[in-house]
Amino acid sequence: MRELLAQLEARHDWHSLTVDGHEWRWLDTQAPGPATILLPGSVGDGAMFVRTLLSLGQRLRLIAVTYPALSDPAQLADGLAAVVKHLGLPPGRVVSSSFSAYWLQFYGLRHPGNVTSLVLGNGFVDGTDLAANPMFDRAFVEGISAQDLHNEWLTRVRATPTAPLQQLQEIMLAQRQSPLNLQARFLGVVRSKACPPLPLPDAAITVLDCDDDPLIPPHVRERLRQQYPGARHVSLPTGGHYPHVLNPQAYEDLLTNPM
Template identity: 80%
Template sequence: MRELLAQLETRHSWQSLWVDGHEWRWLDTQTSGPVTLLLPGSVGDGAMFVRTLLSLGARMRLIAVTYPALSDPAQLADGLAAVAEHLALPPHRVVGSSFSAYWSQFYALKHPARVTALVVGNGFVDGTDLAANPMFDRQFVEGVSPEELHAQWLDRVRSAPEAPLQQLQEIMLAERQSPANLHARFLGVVRSQACPSLPLPATAITVLDCDDDPLIPANVRERLRQQYPDAHHLSLPTGGHYPHVLNPSRYEVFLEASN
């Protein structure tokens, strides 16, 4: 996995913008055609989409975004809008994963003219959906220090069997994602409240989930689908919580076909 990251970052350079004292960073394949923004979940930076960027980057303009240590979805939405304005992006598709699948809805809510399509991937409606999971217990997340939370997650990843996702997460946590950033994202999850109705047509929204997602239970997946009953619903049989890593071929087929 380290070799793939090196290949990616040789091919595409990181760019950055400071917005209200917070640094946003991104990798841009700069291909002609429609634009797709890729937003990672709680763990990792924009290069979590390394397989997607390397596979599709020569055929599609993909911009993989690393967002700063913020938990408020409205603030994240406005920050992303500032990046889009800085890059003079035309209206574009936004693909969220996990926590960013949640807050990207607020980007569509606050800046609908910028959004042609929204993919809510491996997401949830609000913090109650994950409260039964000790990792997302609100009292724990709000009480633990960023350093302790980060150390616990790094230990958890290092104790898992070696695999591409495990390797990628370890690199992210050990070398690239600060304790403050990880903690802010977890705070965003546990404090999340349902997004109001979006000013987008249902045909512009896709709810993507995986049958074997270990973090998003079946009832939570169904609750999110019911929030967008007329949207396109795509359920992959495999892909876990990270289909762009664990089921990249199917994930990439979907992105390219719906571009």
């Protein structure tokens, strides 16, 4: 994974914009045609999509965004809108993962004119969905320091067998994602409340999940589908919580097929 990240960053430069005192960063493959924005989940920066960016970046304009240490979904939505305005992008597609699948709903709520389609990947409705997992218990997340939370997750990642996802997460936590950034995202998860109905047509929304996702249990997947019953629902048999890493071909097929 380290080699893939080096290859990606040799090919594409990072860009940044400060919005209300917070730095947003992104990689832009700058291929011709409409842009697709990619948003990572709680762990990692925009380069979590390294496989997708290297595989599709010359055919599709992909903009992989690293969002700042914010937990409020409205602030995140408005910050992304500022990035889109800065780049001069027309309405387009935004693809999310996990925590960003939560706050991306608020982007659709607050900035519907920016959207042609939203992909809510491996997401949830509100913080109660993940509360049974001790690492997403609200009292735990609110009571632990940013540094200790970061150390907990880095220790957990290092204790798992070596594999591409494990290597990518370790690089992100050890070298690229600050404790404050990780803490903000976890606080955003445990404090999350359901988004009001979106002023978007059903056809503009895709709910993506994976049958073997270890973090999003079946009843939570079903709850998000029921939140958007008229949306396109895509369930991959494999891909875990990171289909862009664990089932890249199916994930890339989803991005290259019309939505």
